[in-house]
Amino acid sequence: MSPRSHSPGQSHGDRRRAQHDGPRGQHHSTRPHRGRLAAAALGTAVVLAGLTGCAPSSGPDADGVTTLDFFQFKPEAVQDFADIITDFEAENPDIRVVQNAVPDADTAIRTLLVKNKVPDVLTLNVSGNFAELARACVFADLSDEPSADTVNPAVQEIVQDLGSCDQGSGQEVNALPFANNASGIIYNPDIFAAQGVEVPTTWTELIAAADTFEQAGIAPFYCTMKDAWTAGPAFVNLGGALMPDGFFDDLRAEGSDVQDGAVSFSKDFGPAMEKQTQLFSYCQDDFASRDYNAGNLAFAKGESAMYLQGSYAIPAIRANAPDASIGTFPYPVTENADDRIAVSGVDVGLSIGRDSDNKEEAQRFVDYLMSPEVVQAYSESQSTFSPLVDAEPNTDPALAGLEPYFTSGRIIGFIDHQVPASIPLVNMLQTLVITGDVDEFLTDLDDEWSKVAARTTTQREGK
DSSP states (O other), rough: OOOOOOTTSSOHHEEEEEEEOOOOOOOOOOOOOOOOOOTTTTTEEEEEEEEOOOOOOSOTTTTTOOEEEEEEOGGGHHHHHHHHHHHHOOOOOTTTOOOOEEOOOHHHHHHHHHHTOOSEEEEEEEHHHHHHHHHHHHBBOOOOOOGGGGHHHHHHHHHHHHOOOOOSSBBBOOOOOEEEEEEEEEEEHHHHTTOOOOOOOOOHHHHHHHHHHHHHHOEEEEEETTTGGHHHHHHHHHHHHHTTTHHHHHHHHHHTTTTTSOOOHHHHHHHHHHHHHHHHBBBOTTHHHOOHHHHHHHHHTEEEEEEOBBBBHHHHHHOEEEEEEEEEEEOSSSSSSGGGOOEEEEEEEEEETTTOOTTTHHHHHHHTTTTTTHHHHHHHHHHHHHOOTTOOOOOOOGGGHHHHHHHTTOEEOOOGGGGGSSSOOHHHHHHHHHHHOOOHHHHHHHHHHHHHHHHHHHHHHHH
């Protein structure tokens, strides 16, 4: 690997050519209709503030109605869940569901844990933060839930691979997937057609497409490095496709001896990170000062041919331009088109508080949420993929390029969820794509992993 240096006076294209000498290689809301009342959201309480005052109720009130505290982390889905709750309450008049939505779910749930106020039912992004809570046995075991049998095994495996409570009786199921996203490359079919570019199926074709757009005066990719996390999608796709099988299991087994181990980021992630810096060399010139919101708007306005984001960005793009031309395709990481896979994460997982006083009512609500018509309606509204076995494919044309990979199980999870939260991965990736220094990034990542592993070992041994 040779680090690529960025000189302030050079354009992105100039910097790339100096480094690579050879050939370079408003969406409409579709809702469930079971027992809809005319006043759809009037019976639902939605709290858009902090949750520190919320706590599960301890049973039915004088009228025999049990109130469930529903922790809901997606602000863009508040109305969808309000409609679902209205329908659920119509079919279950003995249960009232209070939706509590917050902008910073990770902080809010940890605040509630400190106060011993775990909600009855929760939606959480199934990430590394969720996994830490699951391993701490915060959530109930849902393996005996009837709806657990309806989940696509490949999707449930993504949840299980992150970790769960294990109290000696085997690994529990602490979340059921409700909605999945997929990370790939978003593209503008109109721009592709106008330039005579086909959807690339190999790495060489992807770079050739980027060159074609650049030569035509079109930004190949719109990048948004003011928000550090937006370098993550390329990392999970490139790294996930090229890393050795069992990489993170082997890395964890090495403990803090990463530099001397059989696997490490420096040994195994070089090719992927070289490809990442190459892709980001095709960004627009002001990429370091633009944020995610600006990127969604710019792509909606047709200011780039491609966008290195996942399906979760599609509703935000359409909020800016309902008729935006949007397509998707998986990263073509190698020269073999058959190697393509989709990176998928459980965007929304459903959990029940382990010590909920309203376990039976919570299970009824979760079973309702997991019913095929509710999952499908949410999927269509939020441009997600249904995690259920034999689900109807999402017919959103923007997802057509990723849907076959998801439904056939040709998916892997987000590898950044395997990186401890105490490692500043997104900030390191931000520096990587701005400076192009692959060697420094990989060395620093190995060092950070070693530090965390050493602390973990010390804590485990009680030192």
